[in-house]
Amino acid sequence: MAQAPNPVTLADVARVAGVSKMTVSNVINNKPSMSEATRARVLHALEVTGYVVNPAARALAGRRSNLIGVLTPRVHWPFVTEVLHGASVAAEDAGLNLGIFTTGQNETLERERAALLRTLADGVLLVAPTADEHQLFAESLPVVTLGAHGERSVQVDNHAGAGLATRHLLALGHRRIAHLRGTANHIRDAAEREAGFLEAMQAAGLSVPGEAIQDGLFSEAGGERAARRLLSLPQPPTAIFAANDRSALGVLRAAAALGLRVPHDLSVVGFDDIHAASVTDPPLTTVRQPLEQMGAAAATLLIDLIRGVPVVEPHVIFPAQLVVRGSTAPPR
Secondary structure, three states, X not given: OOOOOOOOOHHHHHHHHOOOHHHHHHHHOOOOOOOHHHHHHHHHHHHHHOOOOOHHHHHHOOOOOOEEEEEEOOOOOHHHHXXXXXXXXXXXXXXXXXEEEEOOOOHHHHHHHXXXXXXXXXXXXXXXXXXXXXXXXXXXXXEEEEOXXXXXXXXXXXXXXXXXXXXXXXXXXXXXXXXXXXXXXXOHHHHHHHHHHHHHHHHOOOOOOHHHXXXXXXXXXXXXXXXHHHHOOOOOOOEEEEOOHHHHHHHHHHHHHOOOOOOOOOEEEEEEOOOHHHHOXXXXXXXXXXXXXXXXXXXXXXXXXXXXXXXXXXXXXXXXXXXXXXXXXXXX
């Protein structure tokens, strides 16, 4: 019978980094008694060796950190901000701390932050991650994913929500409807919203030409660029469904720059219902995600996992809701 590989030890990490075991321990415990160059060397060694702290051993030793780590691309994204508000309230109610680590959508930095969280946190909330959960954490500690799929996740019903948005435009009489998809390479939410759009169009007996689906990249700048491409077509769309509100705001900006009136010349629908959606001119029709509730549910699920509470449902799916405002109307 083959023997299991020996686990990576503190001494292994110290040897790779060229430092003492005490220095590695100080980095793991986030002590400030070293230079940034040494800290970076140790973090790199933790990453390349795959060193992890056994959560059970740490708990038995009384070393539970009471820290929930959050790994997310950017905290200023409205989606992330509202999710984190709900998660922070749930963590505070449970007497735990929330530590936020950003990655800037950089995959290397994401892996480095994950390596650090494996040594510091009792569990991790992955919010709109770039890499797959198993690439970052394997089975090293409890993880709940939000804004993507994972072993345990919290999300909205993206497919149904996209169907609501598309059928709303169809009911108004639109037939040339375009879609701005999100970051399809890494975020499954984007793929589900695109699939919901295509299914609703097919059910209405309408084909979708390739140029009618553009990359909005979940950003205002991406939404504006994509909308300009769509609106310059020989037969431009009369309506655009964007995969999130930020890219929909970019559509509004492109329409204004091109002298088009929303909704008189172009109807626009977003997804998320961030605060800006209700205060833009015109107010944005969108699909609402209960973001704060989702953040609280994700944190609560993670806390149960950390504390060994049996989890009945590892995947929590919230219903989507269409919010009709002033950015949609029948086509001219």
